[in-house]
Amino acid sequence: xxxxxxxxxIYRILSNKVNFSKINEIRLREAKPVVxxxxxxxxxxxxxxxxxxxxxxxIASKNMIEDIIFKASEFSIYSVNEELKQGYLVLDGGExxxxxxxxxxxxxxxxxxxxxxxxxxxxxxxxRNCCLPVFKQLYDEQGLKNVLIISSPxxxxxxxxxxxxxxxxxxxxxxxxxxIDERGEIAGKGNKLQVGKFCxxxxxxxxxxxxxxxxxxxxxHLIVTDELGDDNDFEAVKYASNCGVNILATIHADSVYxxxxxxxxxxxxxxxxxxxxxxxVGKPGVIEGVYNGNFEKIYAEGx
Amino acid sequence: MKYLILxxxxxxxxxxxxxxxxxxxxxxxxxxxxxxxxxxxxLEINFSQHKLVSIMQDFSTHNKxxxxxxxxxxxxxxxxxxxxxxxxxxxxxxxxDEEKNILNLFFLSLGKLDVLNQIKQLEAQKEQLKxxxxxxxxxxxxxxxxxxxxxxxxxxxIAIILM
Numbered sequence: 001x002x003x004x005x006x007x008x009x010i011y012r013i014l015s016n017k018v019n020f021s022k023i024n025e026i027r028l029r030e031a032k033p034v035v036x037x038x039x040x041x042x043x044x045x046x047x048x049x050x051x052x053x054x055x056x057x058x059i060a061s062k063n064m065i066e067d068i069i070f071k072a073s074e075f076s077i078y079s080v081n082e083e084l085k086q087g088y089l090v091l092d093g094g095e096x097x098x099x100x101x102x103x104x105x106x107x108x109x110x111x112x113x114x115x116x117x118x119x120x121x122x123x124x125x126x127x128r129n130c131c132l133p134v135f136k137q138l139y140d141e142q143g144l145k146n147v148l149i150i151s152s153p154x155x156x157x158x159x160x161x162x163x164x165x166x167x168x169x170x171x172x173x174x175x176x177x178x179x180i181d182e183r184g185e186i187a188g189k190g191n192k193l194q195v196g197k198f199c200x201x202x203x204x205x206x207x208x209x210x211x212x213x214x215x216x217x218x219x220x221h222l223i224v225t226d227e228l229g230d231d232n233d234f235e236a237v238k239y240a241s242n243c244g245v246n247i248l249a250t251i252h253a254d255s256v257y258x259x260x261x262x263x264x265x266x267x268x269x270x271x272x273x274x275x276x277x278x279x280x281v282g283k284p285g286v287i288e289g290v291y292n293g294n295f296e297k298i299y300a301e302g303x
Numbered sequence: 304m305k306y307l308i309l310x311x312x313x314x315x316x317x318x319x320x321x322x323x324x325x326x327x328x329x330x331x332x333x334x335x336x337x338x339x340x341x342x343x344x345x346l347e348i349n350f351s352q353h354k355l356v357s358i359m360q361d362f363s364t365h366n367k368x369x370x371x372x373x374x375x376x377x378x379x380x381x382x383x384x385x386x387x388x389x390x391x392x393x394x395x396x397x398x399x400d401e402e403k404n405i406l407n408l409f410f411l412s413l414g415k416l417d418v419l420n421q422i423k424q425l426e427a428q429k430e431q432l433k434x435x436x437x438x439x440x441x442x443x444x445x446x447x448x449x450x451x452x453x454x455x456x457x458x459x460x461i462a463i464i465l466m
Contacts, residue, residue, distance in 0.1 A: 008383065066415075070414065070415060073414070074354045074355070074356065075354070075355045075356060075380050075414040076352075076353075076354045076355040076356075076414045077414060077415055077416060077417065077421075078348050078352060078414070078416060078417055078418040078421045079352045079353070079354055081417045081418060084417075111417070111419075112417040112420075114417075
């Protein structure tokens with residue numbers, strides 16, 4: 001899919017001179033060097049591939065940035081305005097394009113974004129078996145646990161949950177899994193990413209409506225969702241838990257300590273039985289530790 | 304027999320006159336069909352918000368020039384080609400440079416705006432197109448009968464000389 005949206009020259013360098021599987025992010029900022037997050041490290045993109053120095057790096061132009069968004073919208077920006085208002089677009093392969101530019105407001109609401117000045121293309125990776133070290137902590141003889149995955153952005157939360165549901169499927173654990181995929185990142189646009197054979201995917205819905213509709217319609221045993229953020233999300237989780245449905249969700253935080261400081265988190269803290277903290281390293285999906293419902297560490301990396 | 308041949312000459316010259324006026328009729332039909340395409344774009348962008356390429360390709364018309372423009376436009380998008388008068392109006396001979404420039408500017412901005420602004424732009428473009436249509440209609444009213452009359456007069460002249 002990236003071949004269809006990236007500038008021809010950039011794509012040629014990336015596909016010929018860079019190990020594509022190690023690219024996490026591609027960042028283009030107007031009149032600034034193109035930055036590639038390669039194996040978790042920020043590098044610049046030059047004629048000969050990834051380089052440490054910004055000298056002779058490829059400079060992103062406004063045209064390049066606008067072209068990426070135009071092509072990502074399949075030449076129809078008007079059709080993706082709702083996504084743009086949220087600040088991102090999602091491609092078929094689950095690649096997420098974050099955009100920055102001038103926000104046009106009307107009656108205190110975002111009307112659209114114009115005058116694009118930078119894009120951040122996040123490339124999803126399948127890290128197979130990344131959840132295996134802690135699988136037994138999350139699914140024991142009593143069954144599935146309510147699990148919250150914690151890490152700062154870009155550390156592989158989505159990769160982890162995608163692998164976990166895939167592992168359930170590989171083990172033929174015939175739980176009905178419902179993925180509430182708000183941004184189309186977990187299963188990809190058109191469900192093109194590997195999420196196993198027991199998964200139903202409700203895409204591009206907010207959590208409140210997704211949980212409500214999904215529980216009524218699909219009779220799920222486990223609901224998987226990404227990035228709990230505000231009170232509405234917490235209410236949706238609470239609702240699902242009260243309906244007897246298990247939850248696997250992710251949240252932005254550096255540690256369990258930081259998580260506990262989050263406003264209104266106490267509303268749902270009694271729901272989760274396991275907290276998986278991901279490590280801040282270059283690779284996505286590396287586990288630092290697992291905590292139980294009382295925030296006691298029950299698994300540490302390497303043990 | 305002689306009168307029959309002379310009548311034939313008059314008819315043929317009249318037909319040639321009609322053929323020469325085809326340019327003006329084609330322009331008229333072209334702008335009418337383009338207006339219908341803009342109408343469809345307005346509706347689809349406003350309500351269904353389907354992708355541009357699919358709206359274009361679903362547009363049904365028998366007008367060869369409009370079909371060519373749609374094909375050229377979609378090809379340019381898909382092949383990452385720059386949209387210029389040469390690429391967009393390839394094999395189209397019924398437009399003058401001013402019309403090509405204005406239509407090209409429109410196609411260049413197509414799909415690059417949010418719904419409201421895209422509709423506003425389409426409405427403005429429809430007004431411009433209306434002007435083109437009115438001018439083409441005026442030209443057609445003026446030149447189509449003129450060419451036909453000239454053809455017939457030329458035929459009659461030949462017939463009189465041959466008589």
